[in-house]
Amino acid sequence: MESSRLLYLFLSVLIGLVAFTTAQPEFFLHSCYNTRNYTSNSVYQSNLNILLSSLSSNINITYGFYSLSFGQDPDRAYAIALCRGDVLLDDCRSCVNDSARRILQDCPNQKEAIGWYDNCMIRYSNKSIFGVMEDWPRLALLNVNNVTSIDQFNQVLRTLMDRLRSEASSGSSLRKFATGEAPGPDFLTIYALAQCTPDLSGQQCNDCLDQAAGYIPGCCNGKIGGRVVTPSCNLRYEISRFYNSTVPLPSPPPQPTPPLFSPPPKGMRTHAIVVSQLIFLSF
Ligand SMILES: *[C@@H]1O[C@H](CO)[C@@H](O)[C@H](O)[C@H]1NC(C)=O
Ligand SMILES: *[C@@H]1O[C@H](CO)[C@@H](O)[C@H](O)[C@H]1NC(C)=O
Ligand SMILES: *[C@@H]1O[C@H](CO)[C@@H](O)[C@H](O)[C@H]1NC(C)=O
Ligand SMILES: *[C@@H]1O[C@H](CO)[C@@H](O)[C@H](O)[C@H]1NC(C)=O
Ligand SMILES: *[C@@H]1O[C@H](CO)[C@@H](O)[C@H](O)[C@H]1NC(C)=O
Ligand SMILES: *[C@@H]1O[C@H](CO)[C@@H](O)[C@H](O)[C@H]1NC(C)=O
Numbered sequence: 001m002e003s004s005r006l007l008y009l010f011l012s013v014l015i016g017l018v019a020f021t022t023a024q025p026e027f028f029l030h031s032c033y034n035t036r037n038y039t040s041n042s043v044y045q046s047n048l049n050i051l052l053s054s055l056s057s058n059i060n061i062t063y064g065f066y067s068l069s070f071g072q073d074p075d076r077a078y079a080i081a082l083c084r085g086d087v088l089l090d091d092c093r094s095c096v097n098d099s100a101r102r103i104l105q106d107c108p109n110q111k112e113a114i115g116w117y118d119n120c121m122i123r124y125s126n127k128s129i130f131g132v133m134e135d136w137p138r139l140a141l142l143n144v145n146n147v148t149s150i151d152q153f154n155q156v157l158r159t160l161m162d163r164l165r166s167e168a169s170s171g172s173s174l175r176k177f178a179t180g181e182a183p184g185p186d187f188l189t190i191y192a193l194a195q196c197t198p199d200l201s202g203q204q205c206n207d208c209l210d211q212a213a214g215y216i217p218g219c220c221n222g223k224i225g226g227r228v229v230t231p232s233c234n235l236r237y238e239i240s241r242f243y244n245s246t247v248p249l250p251s252p253p254p255q256p257t258p259p260l261f262s263p264p265p266k267g268m269r270t271h272a273i274v275v276s277q278l279i280f281l282s283f
Pocket of ligand 3: 057058059060
């Protein structure tokens, strides 16, 4: 596809502190929040580095959603990474690996940050972010090309988005993702995708996608493509097929997860023990 046709505009109106860093095709969008800084060589920094560099090497995670924490309060770091539901495992791991390094570069010393590649999202914080619906920061991207029959296009898009929202919301705790297509006006086909982090409840996912879809008229009305991304969910539509058929879910990991946030034994801070503090928050 022509890069000019795929030129996406960054919409600062909706957003806040999101930066548009590199050119396509693989651009990385991020928000550093810029609210709280950690000091270099702090315990938090060390926890964060260990946590982020461990994400993609966790072989137990085979379904594209990572939620882990590392360290002890008050310096514990929490991270979530989510791959698009149609991305193959190897591509997912490499995207998570890249984004983990990239977010540290782009948001130096930030206690909290989030970044998006096409294939994955990464987010970290010094507070627990598992199972919490967040709709800020949010970002919208649009394809500058115009639709001719706007009303009909919007109607088809809305119906399609409603369907994908309910399909994604009814997904499991491993994946909440849906793609689909519908015939639009002027012989166009509309292709769309909706995804939540699967730690959300069905209701939270539904609410998140509902809100995200509510931004489409503001950002992307009359445009042939658009995306809205938030920490907890994202959606996208185009007039060409931009996704693969969904990769089947592997069977869930054999071993149930340890209790959430179980504190590590007191006084044990050797490297070996540190590794066991990586708490796997998905199931
Ligand atoms: C955090 O650090 C950044 C970059 O060093 C600086 O621009 C920003 O003002 C700092 N924010 C706070 C809240 O200290
Ligand atoms: C992550 O990237 C680093 C540096 O490019 C590489 O050495 C490492 O093998 C990668 N890890 C995974 C799991 O892809
Ligand atoms: C993966 O799962 C196995 C079996 O439950 C466990 O022993 C191992 O520590 C896990 N690895 C990671 C990196 O969590
Ligand atoms: C779709 O699948 C093809 C072939 O497996 C692969 O080359 C391509 O990168 C995939 N696209 C995405 C978005 O995963
Ligand atoms: C996160 O860091 C901020 C700023 O240092 C602090 O005020 C807040 O209490 C921390 N949150 C947690 C859960 O530790
Ligand atoms: C789309 O329509 C707007 C408003 O009618 C116009 O300003 C803009 O140039 C059009 N964009 C393209 C790519 O044709």
